[in-house]
Structures are given as structure tokens and as C-alpha cells.
Amino acid sequence: MHITELLKKKRNGKELNESEIKYFVNNTVNGNIQESQIGAMLMAIFIRGLTTAETVMMTKAMLHSGDVLSWNSEWSNMLVDKHSTGGVGDKISIPLAPSLAACGLKVPMISGRGLDITGGTLDKLESIPGFNVNLTKPDLDNCLEDAGCFIISTTENLCPADQIFYTKRNETSTVDYINLIVGSIISKKAAENVKHLILDIKVGQGAFMKDIESARKLAKQMVDVSHLMGIKTKAYLTRMDHPLGRTVGNALEIDECVKLMQGQYIPHIHELVTIFGGSLLEMSGKADTLESGKKMIKEVLKNNKALECFYKMLIDQGVQEEICNNLCYGDKTKALKLAKYQTEILASKTGWIEQIDVLIIGTVCYQLAGVVSNNNLVDHSTGAVLPKTIGEHIEADEPWLIIYHSTPTLNFGKNTLENAIKISDNKIDINCDNLIIEWIE
Numbered sequence: 089m090h091i092t093e094l095l096k097k098k099r100n101g102k103e104l105n106e107s108e109i110k111y112f113v114n115n116t117v118n119g120n121i122q123e124s125q126i127g128a129m130l131m132a133i134f135i136r137g138l139t140t141a142e143t144v145m146m147t148k149a150m151l152h153s154g155d156v157l158s159w160n161s162e163w164s165n166m167l168v169d170k171h172s173t174g175g176v177g178d179k180i181s182i183p184l185a186p187s188l189a190a191c192g193l194k195v196p197m198i199s200g201r202g203l204d205i206t207g208g209t210l211d212k213l214e215s216i217p218g219f220n221v222n223l224t225k226p227d228l229d230n231c232l233e234d235a236g237c238f239i240i241s242t243t244e245n246l247c248p249a250d251q252i253f254y255t256k257r258n259e260t261s262t263v264d265y266i267n268l269i270v271g272s273i274i275s276k277k278a279a280e281n282v283k284h285l286i287l288d289i290k291v292g293q294g295a296f297m298k299d300i301e302s303a304r305k306l307a308k309q310m311v312d313v314s315h316l317m318g319i320k321t322k323a324y325l326t327r328m329d330h331p332l333g334r335t336v337g338n339a340l341e342i343d344e345c346v347k348l349m350q351g352q353y354i355p356h357i358h359e360l361v362t363i364f365g366g367s368l369l370e371m372s373g374k375a376d377t378l379e380s381g382k383k384m385i386k387e388v389l390k391n392n393k394a395l396e397c398f399y400k401m402l403i404d405q406g407v408q409e410e411i412c413n414n415l416c417y418g419d420k421t422k423a424l425k426l427a428k429y430q431t432e433i434l435a436s437k438t439g440w441i442e443q444i445d446v447l448i449i450g451t452v453c454y455q456l457a458g459v460v461s462n463n464n465l466v467d468h469s470t471g472a473v474l475p476k477t478i479g480e481h482i483e484a485d486e487p488w489l490i491i492y493h494s495t496p497t498l499n500f501g502k503n504t505l506e507n508a509i510k511i512s513d514n515k516i517d518i519n520c521d522n523l524i525i526e527w528i529e
């Protein structure tokens with residue numbers, strides 16, 4: 089077998105068999121395939137597609153390219169996780185993991201970096217000085233024992249195939265292909281060895297799936313493949329038509345997550361954390377119903393218990409005590425670096441915010457942060473704050489958007505940003521529960 093034969097086969101629209109898929113995945117990980125050939129295969133897959141059988145084989149090959157984590161047998165029904173397909177301002181995993189831990193579950197989360205304009209949980213966490221996303225197995229055991237959760241990256245030993253494909257997909261514009269998303273996410277969740285999983289399938293302009301039909305197709309595939317891997321899974325389709333919460337950008341989003349865990353109500357974030365958390369508590373039997381699970385999550389957000397688990401997770405993942413204290417209980421500006429320059433974008437009239445162009449906000453923040461596929465170059469301090477968001481009332485000349493930038497001038501038109509909002513003369517009935525479109529089990 090040779091990679092050029094496989095490339096030709098897929099390029100010509102033929103199906104690959106199990107040994108060919110394993111050959112491609114294993115030789116990618118072993119460094120025996122040229123970078124250009126990996127990129128070419130991803131592009132061939134993107135254009136020609138994978139069948140369901142190929143997707144299952146690819147997911148399994150990606151999983152077995154590294155270790156499967158094993159845990160204390162007493163935790164077996166308590167191991168849960170959630171993963172999103174990615175959105176703008178999507179920071180849900182960061183407060184969700186410690187909230188679940190505070191309710192007695194164990195959350196061994198392998199997460200990702202930003203893909204295209206969608207932000208990455210790991211990039212956000214790395215805006216906290218010292219946060220280490222690469223831990224040894226004894227460290228991971230300690231995190232689950234002590235904090236009840238961790239959030240780490242793929243490594244050379246943990247889903248190494250996804251680590252390579254992830255960067256290559258970003259570089260070759262092959263991110264938004266359903267079956268590659270399935271392989272990427274489910275191989276990570278299977279490597280975590282969790283029992284229960286919530287998938288957040290984002291739909292809209294700020295997501296890879298732009299319409300409900302394609303999101304349904306992705307959700308169905310993910311749930312099917314995940315069940316085959318022995319994980320009880322529920323996929324929610326949620327709207328991604330406007331930025332989630334009031335911030336976009338790595339350090340700014342961490343600040344917002346901590347505020348949520350300090351008991352502040354933050355639109356969109358509060359709803360999704362409680363629904364996903366409540367569902368996992370119900371699925372794992374910790375709560376009798378979804379409603380009682382949601383109540384448990386609301387409680388740990390209010391009574392500081394989620395924040396305590398977050399604090400422990402930070403300590404266990406390498407953050408110094410002084411930074412943890414400043415971030416969780418003191419002056420956040422001493423813990424997080426925010427960009428030096430701020431530019432306010434003002435509302436052109438008084439009214440209710442009907443629409444915020446998530447694509448424009450996402451693109452601006454993506455450009456300000458820099459090259460996401462090379463983490464060393466990411467500027468964590470940039471982004472945007474939305475003092476006013478969808479459904480809220482705004483006065484003419486009031487700022488609805490504050491851009492945080494590291495260079496004195498903005499390199500894109502202020503005009504574009506000014507036009508990224510639609511204000512209605514009439515009150516808009518936007519209910520946060522509208523975020524959930526439907527779910528598939």
C-alpha cells in the first residue's frame with residue numbers, strides 16, 4: 089500500500105476500506121506521510137466525502153492512534169462530558185465542567201483550539217498565565233480526584249491523529265465537513281472514556297452548519313457514532329445567530345466565565361450551562377429530572393461551589409495561587425491581560441436590538457487574535473465586549489460594542505462594525521430558551 093494510491097482512490101471518489109483508513113491515520117501519526125499529502129487527503133475527503141462506514145472506521149482509527157484513558161472504577165457512571173461544534177463567544181465548557189464537578193460528577197474534558205472564526209476553549213484557558221493543557225496521566229488522576237474536572241489538549245499520546253488533522257483542516261479550509269467533525273469530536277470523547285455526553289451542534293451564521301438540515305445530519309451522525317463507541321449521547325441543536333453572552337475573545341471570555349461562576353446572570357451562557365448541566369445530571373442519574381438537574385446547576389453557580397472547583401482545576405493545571413486568587417476572588421485585571429486600546433461602536437438610534445451580525449464580530453475578533461493554528465502567535469488580550477446584546481434596549485449613541493485591540497488603529501472599517509447591528513423601533517420578544525432548536529438522542 090502507498091499513500092499516493094490511496095490519494096488517487098479517494099480523489100476519484102472511491103470508498104477506502106478499513107486497512108487503508110488505518111494506514112492513512114497511523115502513518116500520519118508516525119510521520120511517514122508528507123504534510124502536503126495529509127492536506128491533499130483531507131481535501132479529497134472534503135470534496136468526495138466519506139460514507140458512514142468510512143466515518144466509523146476513521147473515528148476508531150483516530151481513537152486508537154493514541155491511548156484510551158482509564159479511571160477509578162468507582163467513577164464509572166459519573167464520567168461525563170460536553171462538546172460543541174464551535175461558535176462565536178462559545179465559552180460554555182469552561183463554567184460547565186466545574187459546575188458538573190461541584191454536583192459530584194467527573195469531567196475529563198479533551199478540548200480544542202479555535203477553528204476558523206469559532207473560538208477554542210484551550211486558547212481561552214491559555215489566556216490565564218500558567219494554565220497547562222498538557223498533563224501526565226498521574227496529573228489527570230489527581231485533577232479528577234481533587235477538582236472533579238480538567239480541560240486539556242490532544243497530545244502525541246492522546247488522539248494524536250486529531251491533533252494533526254485539526255491544524256491541517258484549519259490550514260486547508262476543510263473544517264466544515266460533517267464527517268471530519270464527527271471523527272474529530274467523537275474520537276476525543278471516546279479517548280476520555282466517558283459514559284454520558286452532551287453535544288452542542290451550533291446552527292447559524294456563526295457556526296459551521298449554516299442551516300438546520302445540515303445540523304440535523306451532523307447531530308444524527310455524531311449520536312450514532314458515539315453510541316457505537318458505547319457513550320450515551322444527546323445532541324442539542326442550538327442557535328448561533330449572534331455572539332453568545334457579552335464577550336468574544338480569549339481573556340475577555342474567561343473574565344465572563346468567572347463572573348457567571350460568581351453568581352452573576354449572563355444571558356445565553358446561563359441558559360446553556362444550566363440546560364447542558366441539567367441534562368448530564370439527569371443522564372447520569374444524579375438528578376431525577378432535567379428540571380431538578382438544572383436547579384442543581386443554578387445552585388452551584390450561585391453558592392460559589394462551581395467557582396471552588398474551577399479554582400482547584402486552575403491550581404491542578406499549573407496556575408499560581410496568586411493568579412487564581414486574583415481571578416476568582418480578587419482583581420481580575422491582575423490575572424488577565426487585556427488589550428491596551430479600546431474602540432467603542434455606538435448605536436445609531438434608540439430601540440431594541442433585533443440582530444447582531446455574528447459573522448462580522450467573529451471575523452473581526454479572529455483577525456485581532458492572529459494566527460490561531462499556531463498558538464504561540466495568538467493574542468489572547470484582544471476581542472469584543474457587547475454591553476448590550478440581542479433583545480435589549482439601547483439609546484442612540486450608547487456603545488453596543490467595544491473592540492479591544494493591541495495596535496493603536498483598527499485595521500478594518502468602523503463602518504462595517506457600525507452596520508453589524510439592526511435596531512428595531514419595537515420591543516423584540518427574544519427569549520433565551522429560543523437558543524435550543526431541538527435535540528436528538
Ligand code: URA
Nearest residue numbers: 173174200269272273
Ligand atoms: N471541535 C472539535 O474538536 N473538532 C471539530 O471538528 C469541531 C469542533
